[in-house]
Amino acid sequence: MTTQKFANQFVCDLVAYEPGKPIEETARELGLDPDSIVKLASNENSLGPAPLAKKALCDMVDELHIYPDGGGYKLRSALAEKYDLGMENIVLGNGSNEIIELLCHCYLNRDAELIAAEHAFVVYKLMATLFGAKYVEVADPDFIHDLDGMADAITENTRLVFVANPNNPTGTMVTQAQLDAFVDRLPEHVVAVFDEAYFEFVHDAPDTVKYIREGKNVVVLRTFSKAYGLAGLRIGYGLCAPQVAGILQKARQPFNTNAAAQEAALASLADTQHVADTIAMNDAGLAFYEKAFDERGLEYVKSYANFVLVNVGDGDKLFADMLKQGVIVRAMSGYKLPGWVRISVGTEAENTRCIEVLDQVLDCAKA
Numbered sequence: 001m002t003t004q005k006f007a008n009q010f011v012c013d014l015v016a017y018e019p020g021k022p023i024e025e026t027a028r029e030l031g032l033d034p035d036s037i038v039k040l041a042s043n044e045n046s047l048g049p050a051p052l053a054k055k056a057l058c059d060m061v062d063e064l065h066i067y068p069d070g071g072g073y074k075l076r077s078a079l080a081e082k083y084d085l086g087m088e089n090i091v092l093g094n095g096s097n098e099i100i101e102l103l104c105h106c107y108l109n110r111d112a113e114l115i116a117a118e119h120a121f122v123v124y125k126l127m128a129t130l131f132g133a134k135y136v137e138v139a140d141p142d143f144i145h146d147l148d149g150m151a152d153a154i155t156e157n158t159r160l161v162f163v164a165n166p167n168n169p170t171g172t173m174v175t176q177a178q179l180d181a182f183v184d185r186l187p188e189h190v191v192a193v194f195d196e197a198y199f200e201f202v203h204d205a206p207d208t209v210k211y212i213r214e215g216k217n218v219v220v221l222r223t224f225s226k227a228y229g230l231a232g233l234r235i236g237y238g239l240c241a242p243q244v245a246g247i248l249q250k251a252r253q254p255f256n257t258n259a260a261a262q263e264a265a266l267a268s269l270a271d272t273q274h275v276a277d278t279i280a281m282n283d284a285g286l287a288f289y290e291k292a293f294d295e296r297g298l299e300y301v302k303s304y305a306n307f308v309l310v311n312v313g314d315g316d317k318l319f320a321d322m323l324k325q326g327v328i329v330r331a332m333s334g335y336k337l338p339g340w341v342r343i344s345v346g347t348e349a350e351n352t353r354c355i356e357v358l359d360q361v362l363d364c365a366k367a
């Protein structure tokens with residue numbers, strides 16, 4: 001209790017982030033074989049890491065006694081080339097989540113405000129709270145970000161506006177025209193952050209990197225955790241106007257991204273076949289779930305990412321019932337969506353198993 005008393009109250013009050021339930025933990029608790037468990041709870045890539053990334057990891061193990069390149073030269077150069085930007089535009093992070101935290105370090109304080117959508121990725125709220133800043137939530141009718149409403153909410157204290165596109169957990173997107181209009185309305189004291197963790201899954205995605213080339217106060221976040229299948233290594237990056245990147249670089253730990261992650265990420269960029277296979281699997285999986293939900297009369301939100309939000313009546317109960325059958329999905333009560341679960345798209349076999357178990361469980365509920 002005494003330690004509580006001296007800690008920052010706003011940190012003590014924080015409700016910690018609840019990640020997808022790990023396979024090993026589930027296997028232990030249920031006495032099941034880990035290999036029999038299907039995890040569709042964290043939007044991971046069911047195809048695994050890219051073959052070229054695995055090879056790069058094997059090739060670098062003898063160098064693990066050496067500190068990483070703190071400047072991430074090779075990976076940042078490759079990313080600069082990929083996006084036609086300069087290295088000075090690129091900041092690496094221990095997952096793109098770390099860059100969210102770095103942005104808060106650099107721009108938030110107790111007087112500052114961060115704006116996000118009502119059903120935005122929950123990490124924005126956690127971070128704003130952690131820095132004692134004011135979290136401003138803007139309604140998102142039909143689960144779609146209202147960029148006009150978000151621009152209207154900007155005050156002289158606003159420092160950051162977060163737009164996840166597609167958003168997690170809703171899977172919805174805003175359009176190029178909406179983004180263009182929004183960026184035009186940004187005052188100079190506000191940085192807009194476009195969190196594009198699911199960018200690779202989107203067909204005809206809006207171009208936000210052009211705002212960086214134009215020198216706008218914009219950060220585009222991307223990650224190797226989703227389509228590239230490297231969630232376990234923790235690596236992502238921000239594409240930023242140089243004036244923003246320079247500040248973020250000062251706020252990070254000297255070796256914030258590890259050597260294995262840098263090598264695997266670099267190799268993943270070259271493995272275009274693996275990304276193509278991943279997108280093909282996801283397109284098929286999204287179509288499979290849409291059809292399955294349509295046939296069962298279940299309400300769902302049209303998704304542009306690698307997961308689907310579906311209304312099952314009681315999300316916590318469905319999560320618990322499916323867990324007993326070895327299928328892990330994500331309950332959404334933490335997002336104030338107690339009726340819904342979020343299901344990640346997996347392989348054909350995983351998706352089929354998921355719907356089989358969903359059918360069993362929902363029928364039991366009716367009986």
Ligand SMILES: *Cc1c(COP(=O)(O)O)cnc(C)c1O
Pocket residue numbers: 043094095096097098121164167168195197222223224225226231234235236
């Ligand atoms: C998964 C996700 C991230 C990325 O997380 P990492 O830290 O890169 O693993 C960022 N933003 C959103 C909206 C996500 O869903």
